[in-house]
Amino acid sequence: MERSTLDLWVGLFVCAGIGALLILALKVGNMSGFSATDTYTIYAQFDNIGGLKPRAPIKSAGVVVGRVADIAFDNNKFLARVTMSIDKHYKFPKDTTASVLTSGLLGEQYIGLIGGGDTANLGPGDTVKLTQSAVVLENLISQFLYSKAAEGDTKK
């Protein structure tokens, strides 16, 4: 085979391989995401986080504003302590509510932030005071059953 055609084919091959990798990175995967440089960290304590996992999204009004960096157990208060990395572009007031929510009926769990009316914003290292735990299906069912039973008692 002639030298130039061989070079051409090998060049095409290498370019196609790198191109395929780029397609995988950009089109199939999410190359973007939040890097550690342009985020700030806030904390929140929950009674129960349900099935929340590290790297779960943090959404406000449905828009992803950050990711869960770490989940730990506070052995003094017996609460779950969630570390959240929030994009620097987004500021939240001090009285923000953080709640563990589920996307869809069986979807993944995420943290929803709802801003309050405070004029001061949460800074790096601050803790969200108002939190709402994940809904545990068993508790929900038992509450429903108790209230049904209570209804039955009053009717008698």
Next chain:
Amino acid sequence: MLERPIASVRTIGHQSIDSILRLGYAARFITLTLLHSGMSFRRLRLTIRELYFTGVLSLIIILVSGLFVGMVLGFQGFHTLQTYGSESALGVLVALSLVRELGPVVSALLFASRAGSAMTAEIGLMKATEQLSAMEMMAVDPIARVVAPRFWAGFISMPLLAAMFSAMGVFGGYLVGVVLIGVDEGSFWSQMQSAVDFREDILNGVIKSIVFGFAVTWIALFEGYDAPPTAEGVSGATTRTVVTSSLVILGLDFVLTSFMFRGV
């Protein structure tokens, strides 16, 4: 009376010593190849020639199998997901199974049978026809001149081929899922993009294919270099290349996956 049991134990011992010796030879062989690989970069033409034979000529089989694996995944995934009413997750299923597992493993298996066997046969025949000895007579190191360029060509082309396989497979899944069956195109891509992570999924797949490329070319070159210089020896070495590298790929895949698997 004890003759026969002793003889069989002796056979086991002989075979174990033999296989350990071969493993040692193989390790020495790969070390020599790595040490003598300066020439394959100084005279890049040698490596480029081998890249053509191992990489470019494997393209057809890799691309076609990638497309078909992706299309079959599209059909099968849709069939299963339909039961749970989550057809829109088809993109996630196709992309994750291709990028994480099927892409690296299947393309490595195809690479072993397409390019690995050719390497073994070529080097084995070179040895049988005493071309390697002739090189040594001319003070040309056959490891640097023949083996190392082939090693680097296989090492470079394997991750590229695996990436192309995965990309083609995702395209095949798209063809079947979106174009043929009619899954919503937006949710196909967006769910895929939100579920597939660059570092966790794609980079791990690339690491896998690099390891497989190393293992397959190593086995193929060693079997060729070590083949008995007869027609029968070369054919046996070619068979061993395909069998051993397929088994090694599957075994390594299990080990790598269990390392990369982040538990719940």
